[in-house]
Amino acid sequence: MSDGMTTEEIMALALEMAGFDEVPADSAIYVPGRGISRILFGIDLGPAELMLARQSGYDAAVAHHPTGCAPGGWRVYLRHAEQMAARGVPLEVARRVAEEGAERLRRAAVAQNYDREPSLARLLGLPYMNIHCPLDEIGRRRIQKEIDRFLAGDPSASLSALAEHLKQMPEFRAAATEPDVALGRPEAPAGRAVLSHAALTNGGYAVAQAYFAHGVDTVIYIHLGEADLMRLRAEPRGQVLVLGHIASDSVGINPFLDALEARGIEVTRIGGVIP
Ligand SMILES: [Fe+2]
Ligand SMILES: [Fe+2]
Numbered sequence: 647m648s649d650g651m652t653t654e655e656i657m658a659l660a661l662e663m664a665g666f667d668e669v670p671a672d673s674a675i676y677v678p679g680r681g682i683s684r685i686l687f688g689i690d691l692g693p694a695e696l697m698l699a700r701q702s703g704y705d706a707a708v709a710h711h712p713t714g715c716a717p718g719g720w721r722v723y724l725r726h727a728e729q730m731a732a733r734g735v736p737l738e739v740a741r742r743v744a745e746e747g748a749e750r751l752r753r754a755a756v757a758q759n760y761d762r763e764p765s766l767a768r769l770l771g772l773p774y775m776n777i778h779c780p781l782d783e784i785g786r787r788r789i790q791k792e793i794d795r796f797l798a799g800d801p802s803a804s805l806s807a808l809a810e811h812l813k814q815m816p817e818f819r820a821a822a823t824e825p826d827v828a829l830g831r832p833e834a835p836a837g838r839a840v841l842s843h844a845a846l847t848n849g850g851y852a853v854a855q856a857y858f859a860h861g862v863d864t865v866i867y868i869h870l871g872e873a874d875l876m877r878l879r880a881e882p883r884g885q886v887l888v889l890g891h892i893a894s895d896s897v898g899i900n901p902f903l904d905a906l907e908a909r910g911i912e913v914t915r916i917g918g919v920i921p
Contacts, residue, residue, distance in 0.1 A: 679773025688917020785898020837863025
């Protein structure tokens with residue numbers, strides 16, 4: 647496409663690839679633009695990267711993690727409810743657990759400086775947007791497909807064998823981090839294994855416990871806070887595999903950037919993206 651894309655078309659492509667009908671609350675176009683053929687894409691883009699994008703003549707800066715829409719982004723955490731219900735957690739339990747977590751995030755969000763990067767992008771006249779949940783959903787599907795395929799072939803495979811298998815995905819192979827058995831014995835069977843991802847942030851202690859209480863043996867997070875892990879270790883009911891944040895984000899980001907490149911857009915990957 648020689649005349650480039652608009653920020654709206656870039657967002658629409660991500661939504662289409664993720665199967666979303668609307669822009670989720672953790673994603674936004676802060677400064678719209680058109681005729682975009684060179685993009686600076688980063689998992690995190692701060693003020694320095696926005697200045698770099700302007701100085702180096704990029705047509706747009708696109709981040710994965712939210713900045714400006716963060717005060718309302720907590721709503722995306724409610725996706726944990728749908729994901730848990732799809733895996734057999736009773737809907738009322740799933741909703742209660744997700745709503746409690748979302749409420750904590752809603753209160754915490756008032757502390758955030760939500761306009762720092764957007765205000766800079768406006769001043770620079772730099773088209774700027776972030777795409778979070780849609781790319782995480784692309785990654786969630788890619789990784790869950792690998793998990794399901796591997797465990798279908800070997801239903802008694804151990805946690806460590808599952809971790810080894812996932813490490814063969816290109817982004818994990820290239821990453822500086824490794825999938826980690828955070829809870830459970832590495833040699834124990836992975837059993838029913840669910841990747842909990844693409845719901846703003848990890849579900850911590852409460853979401854993992856809800857899965858364990860309803861037939862899931864292994865909860866797979868891309869990251870997990872230390873306090874939540876300590877609580878889970880204090881009352882072990884299941885197993886937790888932690889994949890690594892940046893590697894897992896890259897699994898969802900790369901198919902999207904490849905699709906942009908297939909449309910003739912030049913993309914520079916920065917800010918942690920593992921190519
Ligand atoms: Fe992500
Ligand atoms: Fe992330």
